[in-house]
Amino acid sequence: MRFLGFIIVCLTGALLLYGTGEFPDWGDPNSPASIHLSDHYIEKAVEETQVPNLVTAVLADYRGFDTMFETAVVFCAGLACFLLLRDFSQKKERFYRHTPTGVILHVKDSKKILKVGKEFEHMDKDWVPSDLIIKTVCRILIPFIQIYAMYVVAHGDFSPGGGFQGGVIFGSSLILLAISYDLKTLVRRVKEKVFGIFAALGVLIYVGIGVICMFMGGNFLDYSRLAPLVPGDPHHIRALGMLGVEIGVGIAVTAAMAIIYINIVSEGRHDEGL
Amino acid sequence: MHWPIDLIVLTFVIFCAIAAISVKDLLGTAILFGAYSFMMCLLWAVMGAVDVAFTEASVGAGVSTVFFVAAVFRTSRRTKD
Known part of the structure; x- marks a missing residue:
């Protein structure tokens, strides 16, 4: 075989x-890819959309419908991870640490739940002592990663980047928080429900902008129809529409990445991870 | 002298790909996939497709390596075949 x-x-x-x-x-100028549409994109894209980055213009405007379903695919990936892996049953045995003395308690009775607070703290089964250096470095680094992610989303019109990349970078900053502290820290900071809502909200923003364009009398995702709604130079309306769409993509991708990571690493129980 | 950098990177890509399917340790495979993605990212950048290179660096070399490591952490580390 x-x-x-x-x-x-x-x-x-x-x-x-x-x-x-x-x-x-x-790079053959006579290849079929270069003779039909590429000329139009290269010559007219800046004039028609006012966006200097041709890749963003093609992705978010000329092929906006395509990108919408790409976002939906990422959303579906997060949804599938949730539906396949999420396990709502509580684990039978738990570990607690008495913070002042450092004594570790192993509770086998599933009904006995100690109150986690100043006195006791949760502990993972395969627990490694959290390293002060790693924690501090990550705590300082994470805000910068998140600002960079927002820059990538917002500057996608002018330089390489956009919703997908920015969303992934923002999602990895959340994953870094979960790795450097522990999974509970992330789950406590951002609730599972919030991630779910944000994943759906991102797709909704994208579709919503398209539907608003239809209500204004244009085609689906024809951003030029948004001009009466937004103050400012009407020539830049396509760039603004693309920015709105990219923000939607970024939100959806961020939430989907976090959902996938949390569900994979904790086998769906959202208690302990890497 | 003009260095054929794309050929050098392409050689690394092929080496990483062969190593990733032949290594028995799945954690090593995850890391090799990360290296493979990074080499692909360099290749895209050499070809001038900076947007694709950016995506490859963030998705391929960054987040998917973490997903692989997480999956290995929850399953077994050794492969049977």
Whole structure:
């Protein structure tokens, strides 16, 4: 069976390599990709959308409908992780630490719940003492990562970046908090419900902007129709519409990343993680 | 002398890909996937697709490595085949 699989892989690989021979050269001006639409995008995009970054103009404006469903896919990934992994049953045995003395209690009775506060604190089963240096460095670093993430979202019109990248960076700052402290810190700071609502809200912002455009008498996601609603230069309305859409994408991706991480690392129990 | 940097990076990509499927330790595989994604990110940057490189760096090398490590943490570290 292994031998058969190896032969199939080799044959498919050879077929693919044979197929690449027919490809146009890299950057060939006569390739089909460069003669139909690219010219229009390169020559007219800045004029039509007032956005200097062509990639953002294509992603969020010309192909806005496509990007909307990409956001929906990320949302569905978070939803699937939640539905498959979330486990609402409480774990039977728990570990507590008596903070003043450092004594560790192992509670096997599932009904006995100690009050966590000044005296006792929760402990993971495979607990490592939290390192002061790591905690301090991460505490200082996380705000800067989050500001950078917002910059990436807001500056996506002018430089590389946008909603997906910014959202992922913001989500990884939350994951860094969960790794450097513990998972409970993140779950306590931001409730599970909030993540769920934000994931849906991000997609809703995207779709909402499209629907508002329809109500203003244009096509779905035709940002130029938003001009009467927003004060300022009407020429920049497409850039502003794209910014709104990117913010929606960023919110959805942030929440989806956090949901996926929390559910995977704690097997859906949201109690202890890496 | 002009360095063929894309060829060097492409060699690293292929090495990382082969290593990732042949290593028995799944934690090592997760890290090798991270290295693979980072090399792909460099390759995109060499080709001038900075947006794609940015996405690859944040999603491929950053967050998906964390997801792999988290999944390995909750399953087994050794692979059977």
